[in-house]
Amino acid sequence: MTSTVNMGEAPPVKEHLLIAYGRDLPQWLIDETQAKFPEAELSILQLPNFAPIPAEIARKTTLLVTFSNLPAPEDASKIKIIHSLSSGLDHLLSHPIVKETSIPLTSSSGIHGPPIAEWTIMNWLVASRRFVYTHENQQKHNWAKNIDFMNTIHDQVGRKVGILGYGSIGRQIGRVASALGMQVHAYTASPRPTPSSRKDNGYIVPGTGDRDGTIPVSWHHGTDKASIHEFLSLGLDHLVIALPLTPQTTRMLGTEEFEILSRGVSAERPRPYLTNISRGKVLDQDALIEALKGGVLGGAALDVADPEPLPENSPLWEAPNVQISPHVSSAGREYIPRSLDIMRENVGRLERGEELLNGFKRGKGY
Amino acid sequence: MTSTVNMGEAPPVKEHLLIAYGRDLPQWLIDETQAKFPEAELSILQLPNFAPIPAEIARKTTLLVTFSNLPAPEDASKIKIIHSLSSGLDHLLSHPIVKETSIPLTSSSGIHGPPIAEWTIMNWLVASRRFVYTHENQQKHNWAKNIDFMNTIHDQVGRKVGILGYGSIGRQIGRVASALGMQVHAYTASPRPTPSSRKDNGYIVPGTGDRDGTIPVSWHHGTDKASIHEFLSLGLDHLVIALPLTPQTTRMLGTEEFEILSRGVSAERPRPYLTNISRGKVLDQDALIEALKGGVLGGAALDVADPEPLPENSPLWEAPNVQISPHVSSAGREYIPRSLDIMRENVGRLERGEELLNGFKRGKGY
Numbered sequence: 001m002t003s004t005v006n007m008g009e010a011p012p013v014k015e016h017l018l019i020a021y022g023r024d025l026p027q028w029l030i031d032e033t034q035a036k037f038p039e040a041e042l043s044i045l046q047l048p049n050f051a052p053i054p055a056e057i058a059r060k061t062t063l064l065v066t067f068s069n070l071p072a073p074e075d076a077s078k079i080k081i082i083h084s085l086s087s088g089l090d091h092l093l094s095h096p097i098v099k100e101t102s103i104p105l106t107s108s109s110g111i112h113g114p115p116i117a118e119w120t121i122m123n124w125l126v127a128s129r130r131f132v133y134t135h136e137n138q139q140k141h142n143w144a145k146n147i148d149f150m151n152t153i154h155d156q157v158g159r160k161v162g163i164l165g166y167g168s169i170g171r172q173i174g175r176v177a178s179a180l181g182m183q184v185h186a187y188t189a190s191p192r193p194t195p196s197s198r199k200d201n202g203y204i205v206p207g208t209g210d211r212d213g214t215i216p217v218s219w220h221h222g223t224d225k226a227s228i229h230e231f232l233s234l235g236l237d238h239l240v241i242a243l244p245l246t247p248q249t250t251r252m253l254g255t256e257e258f259e260i261l262s263r264g265v266s267a268e269r270p271r272p273y274l275t276n277i278s279r280g281k282v283l284d285q286d287a288l289i290e291a292l293k294g295g296v297l298g299g300a301a302l303d304v305a306d307p308e309p310l311p312e313n314s315p316l317w318e319a320p321n322v323q324i325s326p327h328v329s330s331a332g333r334e335y336i337p338r339s340l341d342i343m344r345e346n347v348g349r350l351e352r353g354e355e356l357l358n359g360f361k362r363g364k365g366y
Numbered sequence: 367m368t369s370t371v372n373m374g375e376a377p378p379v380k381e382h383l384l385i386a387y388g389r390d391l392p393q394w395l396i397d398e399t400q401a402k403f404p405e406a407e408l409s410i411l412q413l414p415n416f417a418p419i420p421a422e423i424a425r426k427t428t429l430l431v432t433f434s435n436l437p438a439p440e441d442a443s444k445i446k447i448i449h450s451l452s453s454g455l456d457h458l459l460s461h462p463i464v465k466e467t468s469i470p471l472t473s474s475s476g477i478h479g480p481p482i483a484e485w486t487i488m489n490w491l492v493a494s495r496r497f498v499y500t501h502e503n504q505q506k507h508n509w510a511k512n513i514d515f516m517n518t519i520h521d522q523v524g525r526k527v528g529i530l531g532y533g534s535i536g537r538q539i540g541r542v543a544s545a546l547g548m549q550v551h552a553y554t555a556s557p558r559p560t561p562s563s564r565k566d567n568g569y570i571v572p573g574t575g576d577r578d579g580t581i582p583v584s585w586h587h588g589t590d591k592a593s594i595h596e597f598l599s600l601g602l603d604h605l606v607i608a609l610p611l612t613p614q615t616t617r618m619l620g621t622e623e624f625e626i627l628s629r630g631v632s633a634e635r636p637r638p639y640l641t642n643i644s645r646g647k648v649l650d651q652d653a654l655i656e657a658l659k660g661g662v663l664g665g666a667a668l669d670v671a672d673p674e675p676l677p678e679n680s681p682l683w684e685a686p687n688v689q690i691s692p693h694v695s696s697a698g699r700e701y702i703p704r705s706l707d708i709m710r711e712n713v714g715r716l717e718r719g720e721e722l723l724n725g726f727k728r729g730k731g732y
Contacts, residue, residue, distance in 0.1 A: 026517055028634060114523045114547055122491035125484050129698075131492060132501060134691045141683045143675030149697040151392055157480045157571055157700065179545035181480055181573040205523055207547040268394060309509030317507045325500045331515040332495075334523065 015040035018061040020047050020069035029336060036340050065343055073100045080350060083343040087112055089360050105360040106346055108339040110203030112330040113172030116277050119329035120173050123301030129153050157181035162236040165243035171200060171210035173240055178215050186216035187231050189223050203342050203357045223248050232260045238273050245279035254284035258291040271298030277329050280306030292319045303329040381406035384427040386413050386435035395702060402706055431709055439466045446716060449709040453478055455726050471726040472712055474705040476569030478696040479538030482643050485695035486539050489667030495519050523547035528602040531609035537566060537576035539606055544581050552582035553597050555589050569708050569723050589614050598626045604639050611645035620650035624657040637664030643695050646672030651682060658685045669695040
């Protein structure tokens with residue numbers, strides 16, 4: 001039997017999209033991905049972290065999506081773009097394919113805002129509105145008394161939140177906080193004195209964020225202790241840590257900082273509430289436990305710990321008013337689909353010769 | 367000993383503010399109240415619900431704040447205004463002081479938006495982000511796996527919420543939902559075709575709400591079954607019941623309505639989530655339990671039940687994916703202070719001869 005071909009017409013070049021990932025993908029996600037790239041042939045390859053992509057698969061791939069799996073440069077001649085499922089690219093930058101080729105490399109920066117903002121707001125409200133007590137009463141089939149809540153819970157209207165690191169995550173937290181009636185104070189490493197310097201030029205999930213940076217009522221900046229201390233003295237009811245972990249930010253917050261934060265808030269208000277969605281090492285965890293025990297801080301929501309996984313015998317698990325989750329604030333069914341939205345947009349931009357979203361600029365180090 | 371008086375000058379008329387309430391007030395609240403009315407003499411009177419205010423106290427009162435305690439008309443000659451701590455005034459309207467005097471009567475309508483919106487958003491996020499599972503893992507000192515969350519939780523971006531009753535509460539829910547990236551669909555009894563008809567002209571807690579009614583992407587109305595059914599068919603991921611209980615709204619939602627709601631949402635999305643912050647009798651509770659058991663609805667957050675208190679043996683406590691609280695969604699330390707803000711504003715308006723906020727119009731029945 002001979003195969004039938006269109007006479008006189010070259011078949012269109014078919015894209016081959018490879019997702020190289022540490023886990024199997026559920027069928028709904030495969031279906032959704034195929035629907036996003038209807039004309040592409042789709043391969044899913046389950047590989048251990050940092051395992052290389054086998055040559056035979058790499059050679060037919062035109063579009064590559066991965067967390068940490070890359071091919072050898074000599075097998076990548078058809079690859080038009082490599083899109084990382086993570087927001088940072090640091091873990092990929094020493095690979096030969098980055099150093100020896102000019103294949104565009106893009107990140108998923110910007111997709112974490114909505115889930116992490118939801119995680120943050122959920123934790124604030126669970127703490128301030130006594131959800132755990134409510135849940136325990138439901139388990140006991142007990143209709144609790146109004147007076148158990150009337151004088152013991154408070155709402156967020158008029159409260160001040162300071163956001164250390166006003167990037168895509170901080171901005172979505174700011175957006176929701178503002179809708180709740182809160183005052184948002186932004187902190188960045190570099191000064192943002194002009195409207196254009198306050199813009200977010202990266203990918204933003206549609207309908208979220210603060211692209212123009214108009215939500216904060218005040219902006220602050222600096223990388224020195226004095227600038228941070230000044231920010232912590234603003235009278236903040238909430239402090240959100242949304243900074244990257246760098247040598248400068250390691251152990252940036254400890255006993256002294258927690259005390260400055262607490263002194264800023266007048267005695268009749270609840271003690272400040274700390275939210276950490278950055279990395280555990282950004283603060284002194286023992287000092288945090290002491291600040292919670294001593295009532296210097298009113299509570300803390302922590303999606304990160306030092307170390308991770310947090311050992312079973314860590315005293316952090318039982319520190320007063322602490323809510324801990326296992327580094328999952330960005331997780332959810334939308335994670336990969338949203339990252340693929342960036343990829344899809346960039347495939348169009350490549351075809352049109354436009355600048356890519358979240359593109360890595362070789363030689364600039366970010 | 368004789369008393370000293372200012373010679374030749376009449377002393378200024380000192381206001382006498384009486385708070386007649388079913389409970390003792392904590393000292394911080396008394397202090398805060400005195401600070402709001404620095405020139406008034408303040409009395410706090412603890413009385414059972416609907417007990418009359420004793421003549422001797424009523425006769426010296428100029429400003430009265432109460433839930434349900436009123437004086438006889440003949441003892442009210444000095445009272446300039448009666449402010450109710452509740453949002454409705456129905457329970458007071460048959461009292462002689464309303465029927466036989468013209469003392470202005472005002473309600474606390476509008477103060478419930480922020481706490482009830484926080485309660486609503488908290489419940490959505492607790493359900494969609496698996497907070498109870500997270501909490502249980504913390505109790506066990508167990509750092510759960512990312513995969514336990516990645517494919518089982520979802521966020522709210524792009525999801526549709528239908529708000530039955532777009533008053534001060536519905537508007538603040540809409541405001542926060544919109545900040546989360548959701549689409550808001552409003553439903554009211556009467557048509558709201560023009561910008562001015564969509565305004566909220568009552569008291570609004572500063573920095574909250576949707577005064578101009580610009581947040582909804584669509585408006586719907588009607589009091590008949592067909593109009594409600596059309597609204598329920600919009601493909602709503604969330605339905606919020608924020609309607610008053612009236613003969614028309616009693617048992618408005620039952621088996622048929624839950625099925626229409628569910629059919630509107632395509633199969634790959636989670637089943638619709640119901641939020642009731644109105645009254646238990648607005649829906650058929652047995653039908654709700656069946657809809658939850660049958661997977662017609664994905665979950666429900668209920669601050670109200672039928673009856674209240676919900677009996678210990680009610681099957682509602684254990685219905686799948688239900689979160690119950692004991693009619694406390696509006697509770698919190700801000701409740702009375704916020705109500706007193708309306709009173710303070712109205713004392714100024716009275717002096718200036720201006721129309722009162724939330725004033726009851728005798729003869730109009732509301």
